[in-house]
Amino acid sequence: MGLALVLALIVAPEDADQGISQRIFYIHVPIALTAYFCFGLGAVKALLLLWRGDERYDLESYVAIHQGTIFGALTLITGSIWARASWGVWWTWSSNQLVLFLVLFLFYCAYFMLRFSLEEGQRRARSSAVYALFGVALIPVSFLAIRLADDFIHPTVFTRDGPQMSATMFTTFLVAWAAVTLLAYVLYRVELAGKRLDADLRELREALQ
């Protein structure tokens, strides 16, 4: 993470078009990709729960979606700051990718409302899993929105001809992406371990009392 920060804020050259504000790219895009990955992981775990019926996938799916929502919130905040720096506005409804990402984020926020409105048990696990699977359909739509629509506001950096940036910028992006992915993985493992320990202790307390 330290290396990524040094590369992003000091080593990477300044963008000729956007200037210093382009440096937000190195944190905004890896966070957005990590959010997509977490939502996807949550859906995979949900599918495994429905397929194999193993209850442990319910917690894994929930934690992955929780991580995705946190990274999704960060994507919206950093994106909004970048929009202010580049376009002079905090938000624009005319960009399909922004609106679709907001829809995706709100969809997963509603996942928690559904989950916590049901009593703990198999019904809650299965309902949450089905909802998480519906959400995964929004991921490619949100991701590809900019390529499917005539959107000239949100920049497209990765095209069929490769990344539209210098080698140093691309290396910085890759290091930042690896750092954010690693951070998300560590947070996922820590949160999962905490929740499992919590459940085990509750079970132990019931056994002892």
Added chain:
Amino acid sequence: MSWSQGELVAAAYAVVFFFVLVYVAIIAAKLVRLQRETAELVELARGKPGVDA
């Protein structure tokens, strides 16, 4: 209020740092609670007949 581009870049990175910090603080608070609960359960188990401390 007008913000310079440099301030906005700093704000974007600061927001991420703040979020991670809050997240870690929440996890740390939860671990402290779990540690306390574990200690309580150990005490409870010691009070049970047939459980060696």
